Amino acid sequence: MFDYTVLHWSTFLTAAALLNLSPGPDMAFILGQTLRGGRKAGFAAMSGIWTGALGHALLAAAGLSAILASSALAFGLVKWVGAAYLIWLGLGALRAPGGAFLSEPPEGARPGLQVWRQIWRQGVFVSLLNPKVAIFFLAFLPQFVVAGAGPVWAQLFLHGFLVIAVAALIEPPLVLIAETVTRGLRRRPGFGLWLDRALGTLLVGLGVGLAFQQR
Secondary structure (H helix, E strand, C coil): CCCCCHHHHHHHHHHHHHHHHCCCHHHHHHHHHHHHHCHHHHHHHHHHHHHHHHHHHHHHHHCCHHHHHHCHHHHHHHHHHHHHHHHHHHHHHHHCCCCCCCCCCCCCCCCCHHHHHHHHHHHHHHHHCCHHHHHHHHHHHHHHCCCCCCCHHHHHHHHHHHHHHHHHHHHHHHHHHHHHHHCCHHHCCCHHHHHHHHHHHHHHHHHHHHHCCCC
């Protein structure tokens, strides 16, 4: 079971790495939250995106993602809900006063936990409500199903889970780099307001772009 060649793994892992490095709503959300709130916000966003991606892997393994690929109504519904959600998040950032949670909580205090949970939930929905991700998983994962290597659903889930495992190697360093680069800037007056406006504009733009995407 799960007996694959070296060529299989090298091809898959290369493709998974390129997938995780490609720009899109997921990466934009992670880096945007990192710039806005530091590494804790970035890690919260990242874990939310991973949770959503795990949901896509489960849906692909169960065959439910095929509904999005075959049904224009289902694709359109998820697309418009996802676009509306991104725009709603963006408008919220545009209206924010700036610097709402840019600084780290005092040592030993945990007032930021509610904020991190909120960012995590937002990341889950940003990932789950992107129909392109569901269709990508459906189109990408079956290419690595090998006859005789195990049940199809198990192979699909294994490779979907490994896409997230590759993300766990790539994305944390990007979060740490982004946090390091902007650590000093985030202490400057007015920078939090600028970040909120930039993040809000980015999310609204991503939402509009998603609304106009075709299958």
